[in-house]
Amino acid sequence: MRILIAGASGLIGQQITKLCHHRGDVVHFLTTDKSKLSNQDNYKGFYWNPAKNDIDIECFSNVDAIINLAGESIAAPWTLFRKKKILNSRVRSLELLNKSIPKNHKIKAFATASAIGIYPHSFTNYYEEDEKEFSNDFLGTVVQSWEREAQNIKENHRFPVAIIRTGLVLSESGGALGKMRGMTAKYLGTVIGSGEQWVSWIQIHDIASIYLFCIDNQLDGIYNGVAPNPVSNLKLTRELACAMGKPIVLPAVPVVLLKLFIGERASLLWGSQRVSSKKIEEQGYDFYYTNLKPALKDALSQEKSQLLEELA
Numbered sequence: 428m429r430i431l432i433a434g435a436s437g438l439i440g441q442q443i444t445k446l447c448h449h450r451g452d453v454v455h456f457l458t459t460d461k462s463k464l465s466n467q468d469n470y471k472g473f474y475w476n477p478a479k480n481d482i483d484i485e486c487f488s489n490v491d492a493i494i495n496l497a498g499e500s501i502a503a504p505w506t507l508f509r510k511k512k513i514l515n516s517r518v519r520s521l522e523l524l525n526k527s528i529p530k531n532h533k534i535k536a537f538a539t540a541s542a543i544g545i546y547p548h549s550f551t552n553y554y555e556e557d558e559k560e561f562s563n564d565f566l567g568t569v570v571q572s573w574e575r576e577a578q579n580i581k582e583n584h585r586f587p588v589a590i591i592r593t594g595l596v597l598s599e600s601g602g603a604l605g606k607m608r609g610m611t612a613k614y615l616g617t618v619i620g621s622g623e624q625w626v627s628w629i630q631i632h633d634i635a636s637i638y639l640f641c642i643d644n645q646l647d648g649i650y651n652g653v654a655p656n657p658v659s660n661l662k663l664t665r666e667l668a669c670a671m672g673k674p675i676v677l678p679a680v681p682v683v684l685l686k687l688f689i690g691e692r693a694s695l696l697w698g699s700q701r702v703s704s705k706k707i708e709e710q711g712y713d714f715y716y717t718n719l720k721p722a723l724k725d726a727l728s729q730e731k732s733q734l735l736e737e738l739a
């Protein structure tokens with residue numbers, strides 16, 4: 428299979444690429460950074476710049492499936508300028524893919540990133556994909572625009588489009604866990620607010636596998652990309668500290684204080700979304716990691732995960 432990945436150099440993209448190479452797929456990738464271009468037989472890079480409507484259309488050559496992960500990171504402070512980039516990078520990437528896919532393509536499946544931030548903050552709801560209420564905060568509105576653009580692709584082309592509402596990805600290579608790990612290592616790990624807020628996590632190996640599962644099975648529609656057992660912020664903080672052998676010495680940080688320091692971005696830490704994995708499981712996806720402890724253990728492992736060794 429030949430798979431085009433937009434944003435392959437990121438956290439999830441690197442893991443998908445590993446899995447693709449393991450099973451013998453050829454990866455074409457789109458990057459906004461010319462220094463990342465490569466020209467190996469099974470890993471071929473193509474430049475694009477969605478902000479300028481610029482794309483090397485050779486990237487589509489003989490491609491069977493497309494995975495889109497492109498988007499400006501949400502980790503840095505949300506200045507007005509960065510907020511625009513967070514939104515535009517996602518919407519314009521999909522717009523550009525949509526209008527650039529050649530008429531004579533042989534694409535059979537398209538899978539694209541989304542986020543559980545589309546669901547409103549709640550301590551009690553258990554969100555499934557048919558939820559009608561959406562969050563109206565910054566991330567909620569970004570994700571709604573992002574998904575609308577994905578729907579446009581589906582209307583414009585004949586292949587199925589899977590939209591993957593991703594939870595907090597646990598990976599040794601960075602992302603949110605990388606930051607929490609850094610803080611915990613310096614004895615700065617702490618519970619946020621009451622610690623009751625739900626964290627719907629997913630191990631990096633599972634989220635990468637779900638993308639491939641969606642394109643292999645030509646799935647269409649919205650799927651939550653979360654593990655079956657979400658936990659509270661309190662549990663995640665304690666389990667991480669325990670896995671690292673570091674105590675939590677600081678008291679919980681009040682949400683008002685957090686908002687004072689990092690503003691609107693605090694919603695990433697106090698927001699609560701308990702999200703269901705039932706729909707993807709009903710399609711036949713079998714999770715490698717259903718419980719937090721082993722998922723964290725492997726995500727924190729400096730060595731190659733046992734799972735990947737087994738696969739190799």
Ligand SMILES: NC(=O)c1ccc[n+]([C@@H]2O[C@H](COP(=O)([O-])OP(=O)(O)OC[C@H]3O[C@@H](n4cnc5c(N)ncnc54)[C@H](OP(=O)(O)O)[C@@H]3O)[C@@H](O)[C@H]2O)c1
Nearest residue numbers: 434436437438439458459496497498499516540542593596
């Ligand atoms: N990781 C999570 O916990 C999580 C949770 C929910 C949703 N998601 C979403 O899933 C997607 C993949 O996540 P990830 O963690 O792998 O993200 P990531 O590590 O930040 O990678 C995203 C990739 O997007 C590309 N990119 C950056 N700025 C861009 C821009 N202005 N225009 C076009 N492309 C740009 C970059 O690739 P190049 O430099 O090669 O262009 C980057 O490697 C993201 O869209 C993210 O929002 C992730």
